[in-house]
Amino acid sequence: MNWQRFLSEVESFEGTCRGLRVSSEVTPQDLRRELASQFAFSDRMDSVEVIDRVESLLQRFNTHVTHPRYFGLFNPSVRPICVAADAMAALYNPQLATWSHAPAACELEQFTLHALAERIGLEREQLVCNFTSGGAEANLSATLVALAHQFPQSCEMGLGAVRPRIYLTSESHHSFVKIAKMTGMGLQSLQEVPVDSALKMDVRALERMVHQDRAAGLSPMMVVGTAGTTAAGIVDSLSSLANVCKQQQLWFHVDAAWGGSAGLSARLRHVLDGIAEADSVTWDAHKWLFVPMGAGMFFCRHREAVQRAFATQTSYMPSQVSSDADDPYQVTTQWSRRMIGLKVFMAVAELGWDKLASLIDHQAAMGDALRVKLVQAGWIIMNQSDLPVVCFTHPKIQCGERTTQQVLQAIYARGAVWISDVSLGGKDRVLRACITSYATESEDLDCLMGEVDAALVG
Numbered sequence: 001m002n003w004q005r006f007l008s009e010v011e012s013f014e015g016t017c018r019g020l021r022v023s024s025e026v027t028p029q030d031l032r033r034e035l036a037s038q039f040a041f042s043d044r045m046d047s048v049e050v051i052d053r054v055e056s057l058l059q060r061f062n063t064h065v066t067h068p069r070y071f072g073l074f075n076p077s078v079r080p081i082c083v084a085a086d087a088m089a090a091l092y093n094p095q096l097a098t099w100s101h102a103p104a105a106c107e108l109e110q111f112t113l114h115a116l117a118e119r120i121g122l123e124r125e126q127l128v129c130n131f132t133s134g135g136a137e138a139n140l141s142a143t144l145v146a147l148a149h150q151f152p153q154s155c156e157m158g159l160g161a162v163r164p165r166i167y168l169t170s171e172s173h174h175s176f177v178k179i180a181k182m183t184g185m186g187l188q189s190l191q192e193v194p195v196d197s198a199l200k201m202d203v204r205a206l207e208r209m210v211h212q213d214r215a216a217g218l219s220p221m222m223v224v225g226t227a228g229t230t231a232a233g234i235v236d237s238l239s240s241l242a243n244v245c246k247q248q249q250l251w252f253h254v255d256a257a258w259g260g261s262a263g264l265s266a267r268l269r270h271v272l273d274g275i276a277e278a279d280s281v282t283w284d285a286h287k288w289l290f291v292p293m294g295a296g297m298f299f300c301r302h303r304e305a306v307q308r309a310f311a312t313q314t315s316y317m318p319s320q321v322s323s324d325a326d327d328p329y330q331v332t333t334q335w336s337r338r339m340i341g342l343k344v345f346m347a348v349a350e351l352g353w354d355k356l357a358s359l360i361d362h363q364a365a366m367g368d369a370l371r372v373k374l375v376q377a378g379w380i381i382m383n384q385s386d387l388p389v390v391c392f393t394h395p396k397i398q399c400g401e402r403t404t405q406q407v408l409q410a411i412y413a414r415g416a417v418w419i420s421d422v423s424l425g426g427k428d429r430v431l432r433a434c435i436t437s438y439a440t441e442s443e444d445l446d447c448l449m450g451e452v453d454a455a456l457v458g
């Protein structure tokens with residue numbers, strides 16, 4: 001196999017990518033035909049041929065989320081060094097279930113997680129942290145640990161008579177819907193708290209609902225504050241929510257899947273004020289830390305609760321080496337564990353804190369520039385956020401002359417940029433553009449402006 005050629009592709013892909021359509025309009029039928037005709041699996045195939053054909057499929061028939069003109073859903077451009085990291089993780093295939101099988105890998109991951117935690121102001125003492133497949137698994141971990149902490153008997157007895165309540169908003173991430181079902185807590189455990197006009201959780205309404213639930217015999221358990229909502233980059237009033245949680249003895253989880261990275265920038269750090277008071281935090285490296293999927297992170301400052309939630313006894317697993325070196329399978333949802341954190345470690349090591357912060361600031365500056373361009377061209381900004389996600393509409397959309405779906409279809413047909421649409425607070429759909437690539441520059445914003453303006457007239 002010609003590794004040299006693959007390596008040069010990795011190095012030049014950022015440039016190659018610019019020349020590709022951002023999205024593809026392929027149909028399932030087209031792809032199934034293509035696969036069946038290219039891969040019979042009946043004879044051996046040369047490895048270079050396999051690689052070539054797969055690359056061609058991936059280049060032609062995917063949405064290129066690392067494209068500088070992909071203004072989509074928090075999927076970042078990837079530093080080339082992370083490709084080396086993922087290849088190394090595959091090559092050595094370290095098994096991180098136990099510390100004793102992968103001392104270097106486990107310590108390297110903990111080193112990375114603690115360094116990142118410290119940068120966003122989470123206290124080191126008692127902090128338990130681990131990499132997850134993504135934010136959904138980190139949010140699931142938070143829910144399981146909260147359950148073990150608030151209702152210890154549930155570990156033995158199941159939910160039984162306990163009817164836990166999780167408080168969130170219409171703007172919270174919908175992984176909690178799946179979590180309610182997966183944990184057996186049921187959808188009725190989710191209590192949607194109203195949002196104010198800025199789409200933040202209404203703190204007074206939260207207090208009222210907690211009291212009402214207690215009076216009704218339900219068991220308030222956890223409040224989910226979001227730092228950077230998926231739709232509009234809104235940050236809940238974390239300090240106020242932390243106060244309510246303290247008074248009411250509720251678990252305070254902060255879902256900072258995307259927004260957590262703002263904590264690495266001196267300019268943006270303020271958006272996370274209050275996060276240090278969280279009992280647990282979700283932060284995805286694969287959202288805004290320039291690494292490929294999947295790399296979520298879970299942080300929690302209640303070691304005992306984490307152990308209660310996840311620890312188990314077996315005869316076949318190697319025993320723990322030292323009380324200050326957790327075996328990951330004892331403190332996380334996973335058993336066999338891939339070395340998720342190497343790509344995060346290598347991206348941070350290569351860039352250093354200052355360059356990391358400058359890439360994050362650059363994306364925020366591109367978001368600000370986009371807002372200015374949109375307003376100048378007669379568009380209306382619909383969200384207030386310091387983070388680079390811009391929700392916008394136009395009088396022609398508001399009066400029904402054109403729908404956001406028609407605008408998107410015109411844009412996707414041309415394939416020069418990719419944006420999406422979304423409903424904020426349950427209202428009419430608006431367009432949404434997020435600066436997800438550190439390589440996005442002013443001319444890419446001009447291209448986006450040309451595309452939305454053209455799509456508006458049809």
Ligand SMILES: *Cc1c(COP(=O)(O)O)cnc(C)c1O
Pocket residue numbers: 074133134135136137139173175226228229230255256257258284296
């Ligand atoms: C993306 C996202 C999640 C889910 O994370 P995955 O990495 O996709 O599993 C959870 N919460 C928020 C706020 C998100 O933006």
